[in-house]
Amino acid sequence: MANFFLSAAPLILFFPLIGAATIALFGPYVHRSASAFIGCLSVGLSFLLTVGVAFVILPLPLAQQAQFDHSHFVGYWAHIPPYLIISFRLLLDPLALLWMLIITGVGLLIHVYSVGYMAESKNYRTFFSYMNLFVFMMLLLVMSDNFLWLLVGWGGVGLASYLLIGFDYERPIAVLAARKALIMNVIGDVGIMIAMFLMYAHFGSVSFQNVFNNPAQIGTSALSWIGIWLLVGAVAKSAQLPLQTWLPDAMEGPTPVSALIHAATMVTAGVYLIARAHPIYDNAPLAAEIVAIVGGVTAIFAATIGCVQYDIKRVLAYSTMSQIGYMILAVGVGAYAAGAFHFMTHAFFKALLFMAAGLVIHAIGGEQDIRKMGGLASKLPFAFWTFLIGAIAISGIFPFAGFFSKDDVLDAVLTFHHPVLFVCVLVAAGLTAFYMFRLVFLTFLTGPYRGTHEVHADADRTMTVPVAILAVLSVVGGWFVLPHHDAIAAMLRGSFSDAPLPQAAEFNVGLTFGVLALALAGIAFAWAAYQWRPQIATALHRSLSGLHDLLFNAYYVDVLYDWLFQRPTYALALWLRDTFEVDAITALPAAGVRLGAALGELANRWETGYLRRYGLTFVVGAALLLFLYLFLSHGSAAGAAP
């Protein structure tokens, strides 16, 4: 049985690809439910195989685990010994397995959810094809054992994300959002490419094995640059500062897409990359420091914006950004297991929140503005209770999943001495509780229903069952890490055995209760401002309108980028079109033509038709040539006898 799972490991990767191709090729000829079935089946089979492989590999001792890391040879990308050998082997180490489990597991739930959610879409088959393509690319990203294939997956998930954000291609705003996401992501792809060039220059290889074997040999400075360029990739993919602006706009995509790609899996690829490249960051403290700062600042930056947004999905997007900031901060300070743990619980509760929000949006005809919701708890009790579980989990209330993982991250940050960043994420933890419960109150509780659409509480079982499963996981998902029993760090010890810092969480009781109190304070404030005395929110809104505008417009980063990049580029392009092209590009060949014509005119004057003038020209020319020949080849001794 063990051998069966291990030999079938490549199928984990290829089932979703086969699914995507099958739906794309044969989808139009079969019933639409068949393509949905194929889409779910392929991811489901991948999930089952991943579970099997995990059960085979994870119980083994460390040394034996490592044997399977590069055991599946699939093919060569380049084979030019001794200069360049890039092979493609599947990586099955614990870190990859954790990501694979989440990608296929949560992916399966979201695929099933999509069966109901997308039922009215006319591009139903295309949707499942794209989703399967995404799962394939994401698996390729985490199962690759070198940076080149990782980059293929990296670009591939960017492509799938582009296709799915712009899925409603008839809405121009969705298309623009898709384009924005693609451009931002490509900046990150270029960052990883530059890091790969540096790796090849210094190590002569881009495989994990060769690069991570002894990274310190090339010196701290070169290593820091590699780390920084990798971080550029991570920042773009994970929507961290300063490349964060695409994620809120990406909410134009269908809700299952937001849940799968822009919450649970793709946006955490940056965390995976840094955790994967941890030997580089362990030996390049400066790069690791920058990673930590980016994560910590993004965590509080996004949390503050989330407090004032009105679009339910945008709040969740900013919350995702903030939570990924936690993960990036954790891996930046060297607490890789804590970052991976928070990734896991976040995948559960953020997918849950998006899907519960999707139930609401689905029920009220696509409305996403929380000012047009309210009082939905009685009409949509299932969505309310599941959303509430998600909100409690993300706020970090005991004993829900977020409590354990967030505590783990905060512990790590405190232990590894980042006082400023620690305060940042501590405040962000309070803000998280506030904005999540602001959503809960405004959407489900406050006052009567404010919208105009009728409420249709008719979600079918394909939608409710995945949400229920995720709700359960959001409750119990944190219990892997208890005091003196850190199952996540134990599971990942094979991947982080060479990390210098201890990975197992140590509980700091004071901190635990402090964070809990902060989260409760956030919830209490949300309750006071939106449920108990709504005039508090109104008064705050009025007295702090400048701050509100700043936050509502996301610190005007979009405006800044507009002025910094978009407008100069447009101005340059206009100048090139209207001035440069007319005056230089068009004028240059025209000048050439005029010059040719003038020369022709000149030569034409020579052509008199008088035979004797031709003769004279000929004689003068011959005489000149003779003179030149004698003068040049014999110099002063012109005409001397040979």
Next chain:
Amino acid sequence: MPQVPLNLYLELSAVLFIIGVIGFLLRRNPITMLMAIELMWNAGNLAFVAFARNYIDMSGQVFAFFVITVAAAEAAIALAIVVMVFRRRENADVDDISIMRG
């Protein structure tokens, strides 16, 4: 028999060539111009055979025969052209046929 020095042959060749050039440039009758060209050909030929004799190398002599052959062909074509022009225009002044310029 006293050897005529090479210089004298070459000087004669140069004089013949210059006479030919001047004749070609100054006369307007095509027949006369052809004769001037013939003079230039033969100035060249004289130089060839003079060198051949001086250096005792027969290739110069051989080359002179080739020149004579080519000159004969040239004269035949040129005379044919002159006859054709004369038939059409009753006149053989080369300046009058400058109308044929490109």
